[in-house]
Amino acid sequence: MTLRHKLLLVALCTLALPVAGWLYVRQMETLLRQGQEQALLATATAVARSLAVTDAPLPLAGKGWYVQQAVSPITVDGYGDDWAPMTPWSQPLGKNAKLLLAEDDNGFYLYIDVRVGRRTRADAADPNALSADHLILDLYQGDQHRRYLLASAAPGAFTALPLDPPVGGLPDRVTGQWQEDGSGYHAELGLPRGLGLTSLGVGVYTAVDGGDPMAADVRPLWRYSPDLSQELSRLAPDDARARLLSPAGWLLAQTGRLTTTGPQPGWLSSFVYRSLLANPLEDAEAWTSDAPRLDLPEVQGARDGQPTAVWRQGEQRDSVVLATAVPIERDRSVVGVLLLEQASRAVPLLANRAFLSLLMTSFGVMLVAGAILLLFATRLSLRLGRLRDAVERAQLDDGRMDGQMIQGHFPMAEADDEIGDLARSFQRLFEAVGGYTDYLRTLASKLSHELNTPLAIVKSSLDNLEHAELSDEAQPYLARARDGVARLGTLVRAMSEASRMERAIAAAEPEDVDLVDVVRGCADAYRPLAGTRRLDCVLPDQPVHLHGAPELIAQALDKLFDNALSFTPADGWLRLSLRAVDGGAEIELANQGPPLPAAMQGRLFDSLVSLRDKATPGDAPHLGLGLYVVRLVAERHGGIAAARNLEEGSGVAFSLRLHGMPRQRLAG
Structure with a gap:
């Protein structure tokens, strides 16, 4: 992974900014909700206390029968079709019966549905009616009440049998x-509207279950109260909907309505708020607006004496509803629940605006930071690339350091940052390596000059020893000393020869030559020397012109042929080829023989390096100057010398890639 890619990944860490902004906006939305919850709970608590201390007709603690408002005229026929809209809010009666109560301008109605598998039938006037299946109806007017027996032996109309003496105002x-x-x-039965009933008792007796045939469940009657609604409207805030409920959730009074103000946001803002910003919301329940009973979690919490707040999704787009429920207490008993609801777009709008603002700011900061880091990484990569190129150019092909480039053109050596320190360190290192390399290159000529005098002294001393009388045991040692002196002399002369060859090659005069003629002439001269070995010459059809020294090229080919001939078996082959390349030519001499050792491939063209077997005592040593001369000739022609093993493993190939010597300018 490049440096720019790494810094780009670092720039991506700025994505934490929009994430942090998103978390901040969600926290802000939570705080806004908490503030609104506390304000609305305080308002609801104040209204509930006002209702508790005033003479508002609140219900007594305990159970009650709720009387619904008839949504359509009721016909007393014993069927439940007229009661269908009110059926979801039927009230359980005993184990297996349900009760529905309703009233309108024409009367007060009761509908009792009893589920029983086996019937015992009798009319109300039958003496055994109390032993058969029947209903007990107990009507209350304040402290006065009167009971009635309802029974029928067959479907159809029936008349209830009064069980108590007449009471003023109650029907006979x-x-x-x-x-x-x-x-x-x-x-199903109907009663006159103006009875002023305050409580109602209903009992269901089933013969198969037994029990008290006169028992009745007596409860106060609860109904929606316009007077209580008017009292509630004076206390409740104008921008909220207030509902007064019984502890069981029956609607006793209501005032106000849910309204939302402010601009309606678009679908995108609504989606962003609901998907990314909004904390959990309860689902909207449209039926809660006009239902006679609200069995909601907040109402259940307030019934247990705990003020509760719940957030719901609003019916209008991108609106929320805050519902708070607080208990209404008298004499330490919960007699009702006040449900205060408030719709708002303020929280979503504020959250959306804050989020979009933070999002744009965060992405802007991220883009700027990413661009700055990318530019910095690009500049840093370019500077490091220049430094790398300079390091690669500082070393010449022959292993020497380019002192002129190091001293005067080493890039970024004057920079004040860490890369400048690194460039100066490289410069000092190359200066030291270059000086040491130059010392090693001139070491051979220095040694050859310094060793001539000691060798002459040793040789003259050995000559004198020959004229002295030596024992037979000393003669072998004298011979070995003479052999060693001869070998040292050969080495000294070889080192001197290498220095002379370098000077000679550097002084060679270039000319325009056709390499095809040079290589063909060398190949013709080598064939008699190859003996039984096969020598092939592969030349191009077109001339290959080069500005160089043909005698140096021929001398290099002589060295390569001599080296190849020594490793080629007697029945082996050699191949000399020439081809034109971009800006020059390549001469290759391949031969059959053992492959090059991997450890020596980088040192073959150095001075005094040889792969031939060590000479036996008395033979002249092989000094390894041939391939060194080949390298000098290649570099003099602006090229390189290389060696490689053939792909099939049958031999090796040495090549000279030449680009030509520079043309000399004539002085004007």
Whole structure:
């Protein structure tokens, strides 16, 4: 991974900014909600206390029967079709019965649905009616009440039998309709509107279950109160909907309505708020606006004496509803629940605006930071690339250091940062390596000059020893000393020869030559020397012109041929080829023989390096100057010398890539 890619990954860390902004906006939205919850709970608590201390007609603690407002005219026929809209809010009666109560401008109605598998039938006037299946109806006017027996031996109209003496204001005759089906029976009856009933008792007796035939569940009657609604409207805030409920959740009073103000946001803002910003919201329940009973979690919490706040999704787009429920207490008993609801777009709008602002700012900062880091990484990469190129150019092909480039053109050596320190360190290192390399290159000529005098002294001393009388045991040692002196002399002369060859090659005069003629002439001269070995010459059809020294090229080919001939078996082959390349030519001499050792491939063209077997005592040593001369000739022609093993492993190939010597300018 490049440096720019790494810094680009570092720049991506700035993505933490929009994430942090998103978390901040969610926290802000939570704080806004908490503030609104506390304000609305305080308002609801104040309204609930006002209702508790005033003479508002609140219900008493305990259970009650709720009387619904009839949504359509009710016909007393014993069937439940007229009661269908009110059926979801039927009230349980005993183990297996349900009760529905309703009133309108024409009267007060009861509908009782009893589920029983086996019936025992009798009319109300039958002496055994209390032992059969029947209903007990107990009507209350304040402290006065009167009970009635409802029973029928067959479906149809029935007349209730009064069980108590007449009471002023309560009817003597109660009629209704009795219907049956396969799973039970229904009883429907109507009473006059103006009875002023305060409580109602209803009892269901089933013969198969037994029990008290006169028992009735007596509860106060609860209904929606316009007077209580008016009292509530004076206390509740104008921008909220207030509902007064019984502890069981029945609606007793209501005022206000949910309204949202402010601009309606678009679908995108709504999606962003609901998907990214909004903390959990309860689902919107449209039926809670006009339902006679609200069985909601917040109402259940307030019924247990705990003020509760719940956030719901609003019916309008991108609106939320805060519902708070607080208990209304009298004499330390919960007699009602005040449900205060407030719709708002302020929280979503503020959250959206804050989020979009932070998002744009964060992305702007991220883009700027990424661009700055990318530019910095690009500049740093370019500077490091220049330094790398300079390091590669500082070393010449022959291993020497380019002192002129190091001293005067080493890039970024004057920079004040860490890269400048690194460049100066490289410069000092190359200066030291260059000086040491120059010392090693001139070491051979220095040694050859310094060793001539000691060798002459040793040789003259050995000559004198020959004229002295030596024992037979000393003669072998004298011979070995003479052999060693001869070998040292050969080495000294070889080192001197290498220095002379360098000077000679550097002084060679270039000319325009056709390499095809040079290589062909060398190949013709080598064939008699190859003996039984096969020598092939591969030349191009077109001339290959080069500005160089043909005698140096021929001398290099002589060295390569001599080296190849010594490793080629007697029945082997050699191949000399020439081809033109871009800006020059390449001469290659391949031969059959053993492959090059991997450890020596980088040192073959150095001075005094040889792969031939060590000479036996008395033979002249091989000094390894041939390939060194080849390298000098290649470099003099602006090229390189290389060696490689053939792909099939059958031999090796030495090549000279030449680009030509520079043309000399004539002085004007």
